Amino acid sequence: xxxxxxVNGEIHVVDVEPRKTLVDCLREDLxxxxxxTGCEHGVCGACTVIxxxxxxxxxxxxxxxxxxxEIVTIEGVAPAPGELSILQDAFCETHGMQCGFCTPGMILxxxxxxxxxxEPTREDIVEAISGNICRCTGYDxxxxxxxxxxxxxxxxxxxxRVPA
Amino acid sequence: xKPAAFDYIRAESAAHASSLLLEDENxxxxxxxQTLVPMLAMRLARPSRLIDVARIxxxxxxxxxxxxxxxxxxxxxxLVEKSALIHEKLPLLHKAIEWVGHPPTRxxxxxxxxxxxxxxxxxxxxxxxxxxxxxxxxxxxxENSVEAEDYFIGPMITALPQSACLVGADxxxxxxxxxxxxxxxxNARSSDFAFVSAASQVGFDESGKCTRAVLGIGGLGDxxxxxxxxxxxxxxxxxxxxxxxxxxxxxxxxxxxxxxxTAEYRRRVxxxxxxxxxxxxxREARELAHAN
Numbered sequence: 001x002x003x004x005x006x007v008n009g010e011i012h013v014v015d016v017e018p019r020k021t022l023v024d025c026l027r028e029d030l031x032x033x034x035x036x037t038g039c040e041h042g043v044c045g046a047c048t049v050i051x052x053x054x055x056x057x058x059x060x061x062x063x064x065x066x067x068x069x070e071i072v073t074i075e076g077v078a079p080a081p082g083e084l085s086i087l088q089d090a091f092c093e094t095h096g097m098q099c100g101f102c103t104p105g106m107i108l109x110x111x112x113x114x115x116x117x118x119e120p121t122r123e124d125i126v127e128a129i130s131g132n133i134c135r136c137t138g139y140d141x142x143x144x145x146x147x148x149x150x151x152x153x154x155x156x157x158x159x160x161r162v163p164a
Numbered sequence: 165x166k167p168a169a170f171d172y173i174r175a176e177s178a179a180h181a182s183s184l185l186l187e188d189e190n191x192x193x194x195x196x197x198q199t200l201v202p203m204l205a206m207r208l209a210r211p212s213r214l215i216d217v218a219r220i221x222x223x224x225x226x227x228x229x230x231x232x233x234x235x236x237x238x239x240x241x242x243l244v245e246k247s248a249l250i251h252e253k254l255p256l257l258h259k260a261i262e263w264v265g266h267p268p269t270r271x272x273x274x275x276x277x278x279x280x281x282x283x284x285x286x287x288x289x290x291x292x293x294x295x296x297x298x299x300x301x302x303x304x305x306x307e308n309s310v311e312a313e314d315y316f317i318g319p320m321i322t323a324l325p326q327s328a329c330l331v332g333a334d335x336x337x338x339x340x341x342x343x344x345x346x347x348x349x350x351n352a353r354s355s356d357f358a359f360v361s362a363a364s365q366v367g368f369d370e371s372g373k374c375t376r377a378v379l380g381i382g383g384l385g386d387x388x389x390x391x392x393x394x395x396x397x398x399x400x401x402x403x404x405x406x407x408x409x410x411x412x413x414x415x416x417x418x419x420x421x422x423x424x425x426t427a428e429y430r431r432r433v434x435x436x437x438x439x440x441x442x443x444x445x446x447r448e449a450r451e452l453a454h455a456n
Contacts, residue, residue: 001172018172018214019165019204040166041202045268054242054271060201061272064172065194065216109268130354131266 003067007032008076016063023047025063026073034074034104038133045132048105049073055105055112057131074104077111087111087149096145098136105132110146120150167204171213177220178237178302181329184215186304193217193329195238196273198265199281223276223331228253232298232334237276241288245270254335256295256365259347260287266355276330279315282322284420285358285383287349289316293388294363294380297335301328316387340367340375342456344449346441349383350433352424358383359425362437364445366400368453374400379410379442384434385417391438401446406439 005012007030014029021040026032026049038046040059047058050072077085087107090096097103106129113120113128120128125146126139134142175181175193185191192211194200195218203209217223223238226247233254235244244250245261264270264278264287278288279299292299292312300309303325315323324330349361361382367375374397382388391413399405414434421427 017165017169019167019169021165021201024165041205042198042269048268051271055268056272057198057268059205060198060269062172062197062201062214065197065218112267128267131268 001064003064005030005063005066005071006069007071008073014063018062018064020063021059022049022061022063022066022071023058026058026071029063032073032075036101036104038101043133044102045105045109045129046102048108048132050108050112053112053115055109072108074108077107085111086152087114087146090145090149090152091142094141094145094148096137096142102132102134102136106134106142110149113146114150114153118150118154120146122147166207167201168207168210170204170211172216173213174216174219175329178217178223178329178331181215181217181220182302182304182327184213185329186327188212189326191215193280195277195280196240196269197277198269198273199277199283217329218274226250228337229334230337232336234332234334235275236332237274237280237330239275241265241270241273241275241278242267244275253337255343256345256347256363257288257291257335259345260291260363263287263347263349263358263361269355275333279333280322280324280330282316282320282387283357284319284385284387285361286388287347287358287361287363287382290361290363290380290382290388292333292335293382293390294378295335295365296378296390297333299324299330300332300334301325301330303328307331313390316389319386321387338365338367338376341370342368342449342452344368344445344447344452346444346448348437348441348444350437360384360430360433360437362434362441364438364441366442366445366449368449372450372453374398374446377442377445379438381414381434381438384414384419384430386420389417393442400442403439403443406442407435410435410438 036046038044042060049058051069190212194214223236225236227234251258297312344366346364349358363380366377379391379393396409419427419430
Protein backbone atom coordinates (compact mmCIF):
# COMPACT_ATOMS: atom_id res chain seq x y z
CA UNK A 1 0.00 0.00 0.00
CA UNK A 2 1.43 3.37 -1.01
CA UNK A 3 1.75 5.48 2.09
CA UNK A 4 3.04 8.99 2.64
CA UNK A 5 4.79 9.55 5.93
CA UNK A 6 5.93 12.84 7.41
CA VAL A 7 8.97 11.96 9.52
CA ASN A 8 11.12 14.62 11.17
CA GLY A 9 9.68 17.18 8.80
CA GLU A 10 10.44 15.23 5.62
CA ILE A 11 7.85 13.53 3.44
CA HIS A 12 8.66 9.94 2.55
CA VAL A 13 6.65 7.75 0.24
CA VAL A 14 6.81 4.08 1.10
CA ASP A 15 5.11 1.00 -0.26
CA VAL A 16 4.21 -1.20 2.72
CA GLU A 17 2.01 -4.12 3.56
CA PRO A 18 -0.83 -2.99 5.86
CA ARG A 19 0.50 -5.30 8.56
CA LYS A 20 3.85 -3.54 8.71
CA THR A 21 4.13 -1.68 11.99
CA LEU A 22 5.32 1.90 12.03
CA VAL A 23 8.51 0.91 13.86
CA ASP A 24 9.38 -1.70 11.23
CA CYS A 25 8.69 0.81 8.49
CA LEU A 26 10.88 3.45 10.15
CA ARG A 27 13.72 1.00 10.64
CA GLU A 28 13.56 -1.02 7.43
CA ASP A 29 12.15 1.36 4.83
CA LEU A 30 13.44 4.69 6.11
CA UNK A 31 16.59 3.38 7.84
CA UNK A 32 15.77 5.35 10.97
CA UNK A 33 16.94 2.79 13.49
CA UNK A 34 16.74 4.97 16.61
CA UNK A 35 13.32 3.61 17.50
CA UNK A 36 14.06 0.16 18.85
CA THR A 37 12.05 -3.01 18.49
CA GLY A 38 11.87 -4.61 21.93
CA CYS A 39 8.77 -6.56 22.82
CA GLU A 40 6.81 -5.60 19.70
CA HIS A 41 3.52 -5.81 21.53
CA GLY A 42 3.28 -2.60 23.46
CA VAL A 43 4.87 -3.43 26.78
CA CYS A 44 8.43 -2.10 26.79
CA GLY A 45 8.26 1.38 25.23
CA ALA A 46 11.58 1.04 23.36
CA CYS A 47 9.82 1.94 20.10
CA THR A 48 8.31 5.20 21.41
CA VAL A 49 8.09 7.97 18.82
CA ILE A 50 6.16 11.23 18.82
CA UNK A 51 3.05 11.27 16.65
CA UNK A 52 1.17 14.55 16.36
CA UNK A 53 2.88 15.86 19.47
CA UNK A 54 2.30 12.92 21.79
CA UNK A 55 4.55 9.96 22.54
CA UNK A 56 3.12 6.71 21.18
CA UNK A 57 4.31 3.18 20.68
CA UNK A 58 5.29 2.71 17.06
CA UNK A 59 4.87 -1.07 17.41
CA UNK A 60 1.18 -0.61 18.26
CA UNK A 61 0.50 1.30 15.10
CA UNK A 62 0.66 0.26 11.49
CA UNK A 63 2.54 2.49 9.09
CA UNK A 64 -0.62 2.92 7.02
CA UNK A 65 -2.38 4.39 10.07
CA UNK A 66 0.30 7.06 10.39
CA UNK A 67 -0.38 8.66 7.03
CA UNK A 68 -1.04 12.36 7.46
CA UNK A 69 0.46 12.50 10.95
CA GLU A 70 3.60 14.33 11.99
CA ILE A 71 6.11 11.81 13.26
CA VAL A 72 9.23 12.74 15.22
CA THR A 73 11.84 10.10 15.98
CA ILE A 74 14.98 10.36 18.11
CA GLU A 75 16.85 11.30 14.94
CA GLY A 76 14.73 14.44 14.80
CA VAL A 77 15.35 15.95 18.24
CA ALA A 78 18.94 17.17 18.01
CA PRO A 79 19.30 20.81 16.89
CA ALA A 80 22.00 20.01 14.29
CA PRO A 81 24.17 17.09 13.14
CA GLY A 82 26.76 16.26 15.78
CA GLU A 83 24.88 18.15 18.46
CA LEU A 84 22.64 16.96 21.26
CA SER A 85 19.39 18.34 22.61
CA ILE A 86 19.35 19.61 26.17
CA LEU A 87 17.64 16.41 27.23
CA GLN A 88 20.16 14.21 25.46
CA ASP A 89 22.96 16.17 27.13
CA ALA A 90 21.34 15.69 30.51
CA PHE A 91 21.05 11.93 29.97
CA CYS A 92 24.80 11.77 29.24
CA GLU A 93 25.65 13.90 32.20
CA THR A 94 23.66 12.06 34.87
CA HIS A 95 24.40 8.62 33.41
CA GLY A 96 20.72 8.29 32.50
CA MET A 97 21.61 5.31 30.34
CA GLN A 98 23.69 2.20 30.46
CA CYS A 99 23.06 -0.16 27.56
CA GLY A 100 21.10 2.53 25.75
CA PHE A 101 18.31 0.34 24.43
CA CYS A 102 15.50 2.18 26.19
CA THR A 103 17.10 5.62 25.82
CA PRO A 104 15.46 6.91 22.61
CA GLY A 105 12.04 6.04 24.00
CA MET A 106 12.82 7.61 27.36
CA ILE A 107 14.09 10.80 25.74
CA LEU A 108 11.07 11.16 23.46
CA UNK A 109 8.66 10.53 26.34
CA UNK A 110 10.56 13.17 28.32
CA UNK A 111 10.55 15.62 25.40
CA UNK A 112 6.78 15.43 25.24
CA UNK A 113 6.55 15.95 29.01
CA UNK A 114 8.83 18.98 29.07
CA UNK A 115 7.04 20.60 26.17
CA UNK A 116 3.79 20.68 28.17
CA UNK A 117 5.21 21.00 31.65
CA UNK A 118 8.22 23.20 32.32
CA GLU A 119 8.33 22.44 36.04
CA PRO A 120 7.55 18.75 36.38
CA THR A 121 7.49 17.20 39.83
CA ARG A 122 9.17 13.87 40.40
CA GLU A 123 5.69 12.26 40.16
CA ASP A 124 5.06 13.93 36.79
CA ILE A 125 8.36 12.57 35.50
CA VAL A 126 7.71 9.08 36.80
CA GLU A 127 4.23 9.09 35.26
CA ALA A 128 5.58 10.31 31.91
CA ILE A 129 8.07 7.44 31.64
CA SER A 130 5.85 4.84 33.32
CA GLY A 131 5.32 3.14 29.97
CA ASN A 132 9.04 2.74 29.31
CA ILE A 133 10.99 -0.13 30.75
CA CYS A 134 14.69 0.19 31.63
CA ARG A 135 16.48 -2.93 32.82
CA CYS A 136 19.81 -1.28 33.66
CA THR A 137 19.62 1.98 35.53
CA GLY A 138 16.97 1.43 38.15
CA TYR A 139 15.41 4.63 36.75
CA ASP A 140 16.93 7.01 39.29
CA UNK A 141 19.43 8.58 36.92
CA UNK A 142 16.79 8.81 34.21
CA UNK A 143 14.48 10.75 36.50
CA UNK A 144 17.47 12.87 37.51
CA UNK A 145 18.33 13.55 33.85
CA UNK A 146 14.83 14.72 33.05
CA UNK A 147 14.72 16.94 36.14
CA UNK A 148 18.10 18.40 35.19
CA UNK A 149 16.97 19.04 31.62
CA UNK A 150 13.80 20.71 32.88
CA UNK A 151 15.87 22.99 35.09
CA UNK A 152 18.18 23.83 32.20
CA UNK A 153 15.38 24.45 29.76
CA UNK A 154 13.96 27.00 32.15
CA UNK A 155 17.30 28.76 32.11
CA UNK A 156 20.40 28.25 30.00
CA UNK A 157 21.96 24.96 29.03
CA UNK A 158 25.05 25.32 31.22
CA UNK A 159 26.76 22.91 33.58
CA UNK A 160 25.59 23.24 37.19
CA ARG A 161 29.09 23.83 38.54
CA VAL A 162 31.36 25.84 36.31
CA PRO A 163 35.02 24.93 37.01
CA ALA A 164 36.96 27.84 38.49
CA UNK B 165 6.14 -8.22 10.92
CA LYS B 166 4.31 -10.26 13.47
CA PRO B 167 0.62 -10.10 12.54
CA ALA B 168 -0.92 -12.28 9.85
CA ALA B 169 -1.73 -10.43 6.62
CA PHE B 170 -4.91 -8.36 6.41
CA ASP B 171 -6.47 -5.74 4.20
CA TYR B 172 -6.70 -2.20 5.48
CA ILE B 173 -9.65 0.02 4.73
CA ARG B 174 -10.42 3.48 6.06
CA ALA B 175 -14.08 3.87 6.90
CA GLU B 176 -15.65 7.19 5.98
CA SER B 177 -18.50 6.91 8.45
CA ALA B 178 -19.90 4.53 11.06
CA ALA B 179 -22.46 3.31 8.51
CA HIS B 180 -19.63 2.63 6.06
CA ALA B 181 -17.72 0.69 8.75
CA SER B 182 -20.85 -1.32 9.49
CA SER B 183 -21.41 -2.17 5.82
CA LEU B 184 -17.76 -3.28 5.55
CA LEU B 185 -18.29 -5.56 8.56
CA LEU B 186 -21.46 -6.93 7.04
CA GLU B 187 -19.60 -7.80 3.83
CA ASP B 188 -16.97 -9.80 5.67
CA GLU B 189 -17.59 -11.36 9.05
CA ASN B 190 -13.87 -11.77 9.66
CA UNK B 191 -13.33 -8.04 9.46
CA UNK B 192 -12.58 -6.03 12.58
CA UNK B 193 -12.75 -2.41 13.47
CA UNK B 194 -9.57 -0.68 14.59
CA UNK B 195 -9.54 2.71 16.30
CA UNK B 196 -6.58 3.25 18.64
CA UNK B 197 -5.46 -0.36 18.35
CA GLN B 198 -3.79 -0.40 21.76
CA THR B 199 -5.34 -3.75 22.66
CA LEU B 200 -6.04 -5.10 19.20
CA VAL B 201 -2.52 -4.68 17.81
CA PRO B 202 -0.87 -6.78 20.57
CA MET B 203 -3.53 -9.43 19.88
CA LEU B 204 -2.65 -9.28 16.20
CA ALA B 205 1.07 -9.43 17.02
CA MET B 206 0.50 -12.59 19.04
CA ARG B 207 -1.91 -13.85 16.38
CA LEU B 208 -4.66 -14.24 18.94
CA ALA B 209 -6.68 -12.29 16.41
CA ARG B 210 -6.39 -12.85 12.66
CA PRO B 211 -8.92 -10.61 10.98
CA SER B 212 -9.16 -10.64 7.19
CA ARG B 213 -9.51 -6.87 7.10
CA LEU B 214 -9.01 -3.98 9.46
CA ILE B 215 -11.54 -1.21 9.18
CA ASP B 216 -9.99 2.00 10.47
CA VAL B 217 -12.53 4.31 12.11
CA ALA B 218 -10.00 6.60 13.82
CA ARG B 219 -10.28 9.24 11.10
CA ILE B 220 -14.05 9.66 11.38
CA UNK B 221 -13.93 13.14 12.86
CA UNK B 222 -17.59 13.31 13.84
CA UNK B 223 -17.08 10.40 16.26
CA UNK B 224 -14.55 12.34 18.34
CA UNK B 225 -16.24 14.62 20.86
CA UNK B 226 -17.07 15.18 24.52
CA UNK B 227 -20.42 16.93 24.89
CA UNK B 228 -22.48 18.21 27.77
CA UNK B 229 -26.06 17.26 26.96
CA UNK B 230 -28.10 18.39 29.98
CA UNK B 231 -28.91 14.95 31.43
CA UNK B 232 -25.75 13.23 30.30
CA UNK B 233 -22.19 13.54 29.13
CA UNK B 234 -21.86 12.12 25.65
CA UNK B 235 -18.49 10.82 24.47
CA UNK B 236 -17.81 9.85 20.86
CA UNK B 237 -16.40 6.39 20.19
CA UNK B 238 -13.13 7.52 18.61
CA UNK B 239 -12.38 10.12 21.31
CA UNK B 240 -8.82 9.50 22.43
CA UNK B 241 -8.46 8.63 26.11
CA UNK B 242 -5.98 11.48 26.57
CA LEU B 243 -8.74 13.96 25.63
CA VAL B 244 -10.93 12.56 28.40
CA GLU B 245 -7.99 12.78 30.80
CA LYS B 246 -7.43 16.46 29.99
CA SER B 247 -11.07 17.48 29.65
CA ALA B 248 -12.24 20.11 32.15
CA LEU B 249 -15.82 19.09 31.38
CA ILE B 250 -15.14 15.47 32.38
CA HIS B 251 -13.29 16.62 35.49
CA GLU B 252 -16.26 18.70 36.57
CA LYS B 253 -19.26 16.73 35.36
CA LEU B 254 -18.04 13.14 35.23
CA PRO B 255 -15.50 13.00 38.06
CA LEU B 256 -15.63 9.20 38.32
CA LEU B 257 -14.38 8.81 34.75
CA HIS B 258 -11.76 11.48 35.42
CA LYS B 259 -10.47 9.42 38.33
CA ALA B 260 -10.58 6.15 36.41
CA ILE B 261 -8.86 7.32 33.24
CA GLU B 262 -5.41 7.69 34.78
CA TRP B 263 -5.53 3.96 35.53
CA VAL B 264 -6.01 3.18 31.84
CA GLY B 265 -2.61 2.11 30.47
CA HIS B 266 -0.04 4.90 30.48
CA PRO B 267 0.43 8.19 28.61
CA PRO B 268 1.57 6.69 25.26
CA THR B 269 -1.32 4.22 25.11
CA ARG B 270 -3.84 6.85 26.23
CA UNK B 271 -2.60 9.06 23.40
CA UNK B 272 -3.81 6.48 20.87
CA UNK B 273 -6.41 4.44 22.75
CA UNK B 274 -10.04 5.48 22.37
CA UNK B 275 -13.06 5.40 24.67
CA UNK B 276 -15.10 3.39 22.18
CA UNK B 277 -12.27 0.97 21.56
CA UNK B 278 -12.03 0.12 25.23
CA UNK B 279 -15.80 -0.34 25.49
CA UNK B 280 -15.97 -2.44 22.33
CA UNK B 281 -13.07 -4.59 23.47
CA UNK B 282 -14.74 -5.14 26.85
CA UNK B 283 -11.85 -6.51 28.86
CA UNK B 284 -13.13 -7.66 32.29
CA UNK B 285 -10.49 -5.43 33.92
CA UNK B 286 -11.04 -2.32 31.77
CA UNK B 287 -11.56 0.87 33.75
CA UNK B 288 -13.72 2.76 31.23
CA UNK B 289 -16.01 -0.27 31.00
CA UNK B 290 -16.23 -0.33 34.80
CA UNK B 291 -17.31 3.31 34.91
CA UNK B 292 -19.89 2.64 32.17
CA UNK B 293 -21.29 -0.30 34.15
CA UNK B 294 -21.22 1.59 37.47
CA UNK B 295 -23.00 4.71 36.23
CA UNK B 296 -25.29 2.83 33.85
CA UNK B 297 -24.10 4.35 30.58
CA UNK B 298 -25.99 3.97 27.32
CA UNK B 299 -23.96 2.68 24.39
CA UNK B 300 -24.91 3.84 20.93
CA UNK B 301 -24.02 1.96 17.77
CA UNK B 302 -24.80 1.85 14.07
CA UNK B 303 -25.58 -1.38 12.26
CA UNK B 304 -27.43 -2.24 9.06
CA UNK B 305 -30.74 -1.27 10.64
CA UNK B 306 -29.51 2.22 11.54
CA GLU B 307 -28.63 3.81 14.87
CA ASN B 308 -29.46 1.78 17.98
CA SER B 309 -28.51 1.76 21.63
CA VAL B 310 -28.04 -0.67 24.48
CA GLU B 311 -27.77 -0.12 28.23
CA ALA B 312 -24.50 -1.04 29.94
CA GLU B 313 -26.18 -3.70 32.09
CA ASP B 314 -27.22 -5.55 28.92
CA TYR B 315 -24.10 -4.69 26.95
CA PHE B 316 -21.35 -6.49 28.86
CA ILE B 317 -22.04 -10.21 28.60
CA GLY B 318 -18.69 -11.97 28.89
CA PRO B 319 -14.92 -11.56 28.82
CA MET B 320 -14.25 -9.55 25.62
CA ILE B 321 -17.84 -10.24 24.58
CA THR B 322 -20.53 -7.61 24.18
CA ALA B 323 -24.13 -7.60 23.05
CA LEU B 324 -23.20 -5.64 19.91
CA PRO B 325 -24.47 -7.24 16.69
CA GLN B 326 -21.81 -8.54 14.30
CA SER B 327 -22.06 -5.59 11.94
CA ALA B 328 -22.23 -2.94 14.66
CA CYS B 329 -19.89 0.02 14.86
CA LEU B 330 -19.97 1.67 18.28
CA VAL B 331 -20.49 5.42 17.85
CA GLY B 332 -20.61 6.73 21.40
CA ALA B 333 -21.40 6.33 25.08
CA ASP B 334 -23.71 8.50 27.15
CA UNK B 335 -22.92 8.74 30.85
CA UNK B 336 -25.70 10.00 33.14
CA UNK B 337 -24.95 13.22 34.95
CA UNK B 338 -25.85 13.45 38.61
CA UNK B 339 -27.47 16.65 39.78
CA UNK B 340 -27.48 15.78 43.49
CA UNK B 341 -26.42 18.64 45.75
CA UNK B 342 -23.10 16.99 46.59
CA UNK B 343 -21.51 14.17 44.58
CA UNK B 344 -18.50 12.16 45.72
CA UNK B 345 -16.59 9.52 43.79
CA UNK B 346 -14.10 6.81 44.59
CA UNK B 347 -11.93 4.64 42.38
CA UNK B 348 -9.66 1.91 43.69
CA UNK B 349 -7.53 -0.64 41.91
CA UNK B 350 -4.95 -3.30 42.62
CA ASN B 351 -2.58 -4.41 39.87
CA ALA B 352 0.91 -5.83 39.50
CA ARG B 353 2.41 -2.54 38.33
CA SER B 354 1.21 0.89 37.38
CA SER B 355 -0.56 0.76 34.00
CA ASP B 356 -1.02 -3.00 33.98
CA PHE B 357 -4.36 -4.82 33.99
CA ALA B 358 -6.37 -4.58 37.19
CA PHE B 359 -6.63 -7.69 39.31
CA VAL B 360 -9.64 -6.04 40.86
CA SER B 361 -10.98 -2.51 40.60
CA ALA B 362 -13.91 -0.76 42.24
CA ALA B 363 -15.76 2.43 41.37
CA SER B 364 -18.30 4.32 43.46
CA GLN B 365 -20.40 7.40 43.22
CA VAL B 366 -22.57 8.78 46.00
CA GLY B 367 -25.01 11.68 46.12
CA PHE B 368 -25.91 13.71 49.21
CA ASP B 369 -28.64 16.28 49.73
CA GLU B 370 -28.36 19.61 51.53
CA SER B 371 -29.10 18.03 54.90
CA GLY B 372 -26.23 15.54 54.55
CA LYS B 373 -28.47 12.58 53.76
CA CYS B 374 -27.28 10.08 51.18
CA THR B 375 -29.72 10.25 48.27
CA ARG B 376 -28.20 7.52 46.15
CA ALA B 377 -25.10 5.38 45.82
CA VAL B 378 -23.77 3.14 43.08
CA LEU B 379 -20.90 0.68 43.15
CA GLY B 380 -19.25 -1.29 40.38
CA ILE B 381 -16.57 -3.99 40.49
CA GLY B 382 -14.19 -4.87 37.66
CA GLY B 383 -11.64 -7.61 37.14
CA LEU B 384 -13.48 -9.98 39.43
CA GLY B 385 -15.95 -11.64 37.10
CA ASP B 386 -16.32 -12.07 33.34
CA UNK B 387 -17.27 -8.41 32.95
CA UNK B 388 -17.61 -5.32 35.14
CA UNK B 389 -20.86 -5.34 37.05
CA UNK B 390 -22.85 -3.17 39.39
CA UNK B 391 -23.45 -4.13 43.00
CA UNK B 392 -26.70 -2.98 44.59
CA UNK B 393 -25.87 -0.93 47.68
CA UNK B 394 -29.26 0.71 48.05
CA UNK B 395 -30.03 -1.32 51.15
CA UNK B 396 -27.11 0.24 53.03
CA UNK B 397 -27.71 3.77 51.75
CA UNK B 398 -28.67 5.01 55.20
CA UNK B 399 -25.50 3.55 56.70
CA UNK B 400 -23.24 4.49 53.81
CA UNK B 401 -20.33 5.52 56.04
CA UNK B 402 -20.46 2.30 58.07
CA UNK B 403 -17.59 0.13 56.89
CA UNK B 404 -18.72 -3.09 58.57
CA UNK B 405 -22.21 -2.81 57.06
CA UNK B 406 -20.70 -2.07 53.64
CA UNK B 407 -18.34 -5.00 53.75
CA UNK B 408 -21.13 -7.33 54.75
CA UNK B 409 -23.43 -6.10 51.97
CA UNK B 410 -20.67 -6.33 49.35
CA UNK B 411 -19.57 -9.81 50.45
CA UNK B 412 -23.17 -11.01 50.21
CA UNK B 413 -23.65 -9.39 46.81
CA UNK B 414 -20.60 -11.05 45.24
CA UNK B 415 -21.08 -14.42 46.88
CA UNK B 416 -22.28 -16.01 43.65
CA UNK B 417 -19.60 -14.45 41.44
CA UNK B 418 -16.93 -16.91 40.37
CA UNK B 419 -13.80 -14.77 40.39
CA UNK B 420 -11.19 -15.10 37.66
CA UNK B 421 -8.08 -16.90 38.82
CA UNK B 422 -4.60 -16.83 37.36
CA UNK B 423 -0.91 -16.94 38.16
CA UNK B 424 -0.95 -13.42 39.59
CA UNK B 425 -4.10 -13.45 41.67
CA THR B 426 -6.13 -16.39 42.89
CA ALA B 427 -9.90 -16.35 43.00
CA GLU B 428 -9.87 -16.21 46.78
CA TYR B 429 -7.49 -13.25 46.79
CA ARG B 430 -9.56 -11.37 44.22
CA ARG B 431 -12.70 -11.86 46.27
CA ARG B 432 -11.03 -10.60 49.44
CA VAL B 433 -9.53 -7.61 47.65
CA UNK B 434 -12.84 -6.85 45.95
CA UNK B 435 -14.61 -6.48 49.28
CA UNK B 436 -11.89 -4.19 50.62
CA UNK B 437 -11.57 -2.04 47.47
CA UNK B 438 -15.32 -1.78 47.02
CA UNK B 439 -15.93 -0.59 50.57
CA UNK B 440 -12.90 1.70 50.40
CA UNK B 441 -14.12 3.29 47.17
CA UNK B 442 -17.50 4.02 48.74
CA UNK B 443 -15.95 5.41 51.91
CA UNK B 444 -13.70 7.66 49.82
CA UNK B 445 -16.67 8.83 47.79
CA UNK B 446 -18.59 9.56 51.00
CA ARG B 447 -15.65 11.46 52.43
CA GLU B 448 -15.34 13.50 49.26
CA ALA B 449 -19.06 14.37 49.21
CA ARG B 450 -18.96 15.37 52.87
CA GLU B 451 -15.90 17.53 52.32
CA LEU B 452 -17.72 19.29 49.51
CA ALA B 453 -20.72 19.79 51.80
CA HIS B 454 -18.44 21.11 54.51
CA ALA B 455 -16.73 23.54 52.16
CA ASN B 456 -20.08 25.03 51.18
